[in-house]
Amino acid sequence: MIKIRKMGMSDVQFVYMQEIKIFGKSLGKKTLYNEVLYNDLAYYLIALDGNKRVGYIGSWLTIPNAEILNLFTIESYRSKGIATKLLNSVIDYCTCNAIQNLTLEVRDSNKAAQEFYKSLGFKQVAKRKKYYSNNEDAQLMLLELE
Numbered sequence: 840m841i842k843i844r845k846m847g848m849s850d851v852q853f854v855y856m857q858e859i860k861i862f863g864k865s866l867g868k869k870t871l872y873n874e875v876l877y878n879d880l881a882y883y884l885i886a887l888d889g890n891k892r893v894g895y896i897g898s899w900l901t902i903p904n905a906e907i908l909n910l911f912t913i914e915s916y917r918s919k920g921i922a923t924k925l926l927n928s929v930i931d932y933c934t935c936n937a938i939q940n941l942t943l944e945v946r947d948s949n950k951a952a953q954e955f956y957k958s959l960g961f962k963q964v965a966k967r968k969k970y971y972s973n974n975e976d977a978q979l980m981l982l983e984l985e
């Protein structure tokens with residue numbers, strides 16, 4: 840069974856290594872440590888299969904507009920509902936804490952992630968031109984909460 844818990848210092852290496860593997864870059868270990876230790880607005884979660892780390896979500900829970908910073912499921916565990924569990928945990932937290940809007944940016948070319956976010960009710964609301972360092976556009980996606 841998949842469990843979700845808050846990210847701690849001991850998870851930084853996992854998140855760093857997987858970000859490099861999946862995205863080719865990472866927030867960096869120092870930033871990840873600082874987020875976990877000192878940023879009260881940061882809400883970072885890890886998905887576990889037993890003791891094995893299999894997914895991650897990072898968010899900033901500012902009121903009324905919160906933001907998803909990053910999300911992944913490790914390759915061998917995809918299409919099992921793990922990212923849905925992670926994102927639903929953030930959504931639940933938002934709805935209990937007066938957050939009205941949840942936004943994120945996703946690469947224009949990342950259709951799988953766009954489909955994933957749509958499956959949870961996110962809508963594409965704008966395009967951010969040349970948002971990424973390789974000049975790729977971002978889709979801004981929004982989930983309006985009750």
Ligand SMILES: CC(C)(COP(=O)(O)OP(=O)(O)OC[C@H]1O[C@@H](n2cnc3c(N)ncnc32)[C@H](O)[C@@H]1OP(=O)(O)O)[C@@H](O)C(=O)NCCC(=O)NCCS
Nearest residue numbers: 910911912917918919920921922923945951952954955958
């Ligand atoms: C996008 C990602 C996080 C989805 O994780 P996941 O754990 O496989 O997602 P889930 O199993 O919860 O998928 C839920 C739904 O999302 C949609 N979805 C997920 N992956 C999809 C894909 N490759 N293509 C189309 N739709 C997809 C489907 O509707 C799916 O429901 P279904 O399984 O009933 O068809 C994962 O593919 C990933 O880590 N990708 C690389 C990192 C990334 O792009 N992160 C997002 C950065 S903004």
